[in-house]
Each structure stands twice: as structure tokens, then as C-alpha cells.
Amino acid sequence: MHEARRYCAPVTKRALITGITGQDGSYLAELLLAKGYEVHGLVRRSSTLNRSRIDHLHGTAGLHLHYGDLTDGVSLSNQLRDIEPHEVYNLGAQSHVKVSFELPEYTASTDAVGTLRLLEAIRAAKLDCRFYQASTSEMFGATPPPQNESTVFYPRSPYGAAKLYSHWVTVNYREAYDLFAVSGILFNHESPRRGESFVTRKITLGVASIKLGLTDHLDLGNLEAVRDWGFAPEYVEGMWRMLQHDEPQDYVLATGIGTTVREFCQYAFAHAGLDWEDHVRYDKAYERPTEVDALIGDASKAQDVLGWRAQTQARGLAELMVDADVEHLGRLVRHKRELGD
Numbered sequence: 012m013h014e015a016r017r018y019c020a021p022v023t024k025r026a027l028i029t030g031i032t033g034q035d036g037s038y039l040a041e042l043l044l045a046k047g048y049e050v051h052g053l054v055r056r057s058s059t060l061n062r063s064r065i066d067h068l069h070g071t072a073g074l075h076l077h078y079g080d081l082t083d084g085v086s087l088s089n090q091l092r093d094i095e096p097h098e099v100y101n102l103g104a105q106s107h108v109k110v111s112f113e114l115p116e117y118t119a120s121t122d123a124v125g126t127l128r129l130l131e132a133i134r135a136a137k138l139d140c141r142f143y144q145a146s147t148s149e150m151f152g153a154t155p156p157p158q159n160e161s162t163v164f165y166p167r168s169p170y171g172a173a174k175l176y177s178h179w180v181t182v183n184y185r186e187a188y189d190l191f192a193v194s195g196i197l198f199n200h201e202s203p204r205r206g207e208s209f210v211t212r213k214i215t216l217g218v219a220s221i222k223l224g225l226t227d228h229l230d231l232g233n234l235e236a237v238r239d240w241g242f243a244p245e246y247v248e249g250m251w252r253m254l255q256h257d258e259p260q261d262y263v264l265a266t267g268i269g270t271t272v273r274e275f276c277q278y279a280f281a282h283a284g285l286d287w288e289d290h291v292r293y294d295k296a297y298e299r300p301t302e303v304d305a306l307i308g309d310a311s312k313a314q315d316v317l318g319w320r321a322q323t324q325a326r327g328l329a330e331l332m333v334d335a336d337v338e339h340l341g342r343l344v345r346h347k348r349e350l351g352d
């Protein structure tokens with residue numbers, strides 16, 4: 012493989028994506044394949060295949076999957092050495108904030124030290140590649156909005172603290188080793204591919220289940236939290252633009268609009284002709300030991316430097332996610348009925 016590459020021209024850009032089976036990884040893989048990249052994705056071993064978000068890409072020329080894990084530095088070094096990527100997107104993470112209170116050490120190993128392992132593997136292999144780190148608005152935590160690249164960090168969870176380590180180590184490798192390393196501080200972004208235990212998808216799936224008569228209620232925790240919810244495909248475009256710029260810099264991506272969980276419920280239920288107050292129940296099990304009250308991003312730098320701007324806002328997002336879940340769940344229900352279940 013190496014020999015062949017040495018004598019072949021022109022070189023197609025190769026990208027390595029950790030977290031390719033996740034929401035963002037799947038959209039980023041589609042984006043890069045459409046741009047003509049050779050895309051390599053790290054996948055974790057699991058007892059049943061966990062690739063539903065990239066199943067539709069199976070067999071696509073230019074897509075290559077490799078076993079690897081951010082907790083296994085050897086696997087990262089081996090894959091980087093063999094793939095020789097031009098761009099590395101580090102999207103892999105234990106990404107659930109509440110779960111990070113229950114799995115703090117694992118979260119730190121994956122979300123903090125995992126980034127260090129990857130950066131060290133790039134440095135050790137002397138790779139001339141560009142690096143994207145999936146940083147998060149959770150790093151701002153308790154600091155009130157609006158938040159931008161200069162806002163003071165104050166994480167409120169093991170997840171936020173682990174991601175803050177990765178943010179700073181990315182900055183450090185840029186300054187210490189002249190690596191083209193970028194940290195994208197992304198506010199919440201959602202889609203029909205969003206994991207089912209994040210609040211937006213939980214709500215839109217709940218709405219679809221109620222609409223189809225499968226249940227009559229939805230249990231939620233804190234309805235007062237404010238988040239800045241955008242649409243994931245627009246955000247992966249922003250990641251790519253960060254790595255195409257001449258200078259490695261850090262950027263916030265956000266819509267600039269704050270919405271409470273309660274308002275998101277209102278939008279989603281109303282779109283299905285339902286009143287959220289008839290169905291949503293409070294369950295303290297979904298509260299966190301420490302909460303992040305309000306995140307609203309100021310993405311003016313990304314707009315000025317990268318020409319990036321969020322297009323979709325919370326209400327439109329809730330509606331497109333409800334439509335997708337009603338469609339998806341409706342198909343499953345019909346299929347089960349046809350089977351006589």
C-alpha cells in the first residue's frame with residue numbers, strides 16, 4: 012500500500028475520522044467523500060455491529076474502516092502510520108454529560124488522554140497533517156452567556172473537564188510543535204441521527220411514539236436549561252472550513268439563539284398537533300449533580316473568518332426531527348404489523 016502510494020499522483024486527500032459511527036462522524040464522512048477525499052474511520056469493537064449511521068455508505072469507494080480506540084494508544088499509532096492522513100478529525104468521545112458522572116475515569120481516558128494519545132502519535136510519526144479537536148460549549152459551563160473564544164472556562168462535569176484538557180493540549184501542541192491543530196468549540200447540534208438519550212432526540216422520539224399511540228407520556232428532567240441548538244450537517248461543514256484556513260485558530264460554532272428545554276418541547280409537540288403539558292412528566296433521575304444553566308454562543312469569528320453561519324434554528328430543527336422520527340417509527344410499526352407481531 013505504501014509503495015503504491017509513493018509512485019501514484021495526484022494524491023487524493025486522506026482524512027482520518029475518530030468517532031465516524033457517531034452523529035457528526037457520519038455527516039463528516041459524507042461531506043468529505045462528496046469532496047473526493049479518501050476517508051478512513053476508526054471503529055470500536057462491539058459485540059454487535061454499531062454502524063447504523065454509516066450503513067448507507069457501505070461499499071462506497073474511498074471509505075475505509077479500521078478497528079481502533081482512543082483508549083488504546085498503540086492502535087492509534089499503527090493506524091496513523093499506515094494511513095498517513097492529511098487531516099485528522101478527533102470526534103470520538105464518551106459524549107454524554109450525565110453519563111460522565113457515572114463513568115468519570117473512562118470519560119477522562121477517552122475524552123482527555125485519548126486526545127493526547129492521538130496528538131503524540133501524530134508527533135511521533137512526524138506526520139504533516141492538520142488536526143481538528145471536537146471541543147464543546149460545555150467547557151464554558153457556569154460562565155454566563157453569550158460565550159465566545161475569549162470567554163472564561165468553568166466546566167461543570169467530568170465530561171466538560173476532560174474536554175477542557177483536550178482543548179488546552181491541542182493549543183499546546185500547536186504552540187510547542189507547530190502542528191496545524193484547531194479546536195472547534197461547538198455548541199449543541201442535533202439531527203435525526205442524534206443519539207436517542209440526548210434531550211432533543213428523546214423529545215422528538217417521544218412525540219413520535221405518542222403520536223403513533225405507542226405511549227402517552229415522556230419523562231424529562233430540568234426543563235429550564237437553555238441551550239443553543241443548531242443542525243449537525245451545517246456544523247461539520249464548519250469543522251472542514253477550519254482545517255482549510257491558512258492559519259490554525261480556534262472557533263466557536265453556534266446559532267446565537269438560546270432556547271429552553273421547555274420551549275423545545277413546545278415546538279416539537281405542537282408540530283405533531285399535541286400539547287406538551289398533557290404528556291411531559293418530571294423525573295428527577297434525569298437531573299445532573301451540577302447543571303449547566305445557559306449556553307448561547309457568539310459565532311461572529313467563524314462568520315468573519317470562515318464565512319460560516321448557522322442556517323437552522325431550534326424550532327425548524329425540532330420540526331425536522333419530529334418529521335423524521337414520525338416517519339421512521341411509523342415505518343417500523345407498519346413493518347411489525349405486516350409481520351403479524
Ligand code: NDP
Binds near residue numbers: 080082121145196
Ligand atoms: P456521538 O456520541 O454521536 O459519537 C461519538 C463517537 O465516538 C462514536 O462514533 C463512538 O463510537 C466514538 N467513541 C466513543 N468512545 C470511543 C473510544 N474510546 N475510542 C474511539 N471512539 C470512541 O457524538 P457526536 O457525534 O454528537 O459528537 C462528536 C464529537 O463532538 C464528540 O467528541 C462530542 O463530545 C463533541 N461535541 C458534540 C456536540 C454535539 O452537540 N453533538 C457539541 C460539542 C462537541 P461508538 O459508535 O462505537 O459508540
Ligand code: GDR
Binds near residue numbers: 148
Ligand atoms: P448536553 O445535552 O448536556 O447539553 O450535551 P443533553 O441533550 O444531554 O442535555 C441538554 C439539557 O437538557 C436537560 N435535560 C435532559 N437531558 C437529557 N439528556 N435527558 C433528559 O431526560 C433531560 N431532561 C432535561 C439537561 O439537564 C441539559 O441541561 C450535549 C452533548 O452532545 C455533549 O457531547 C456536547 O458537548 C454538548 O451538548 C455541547
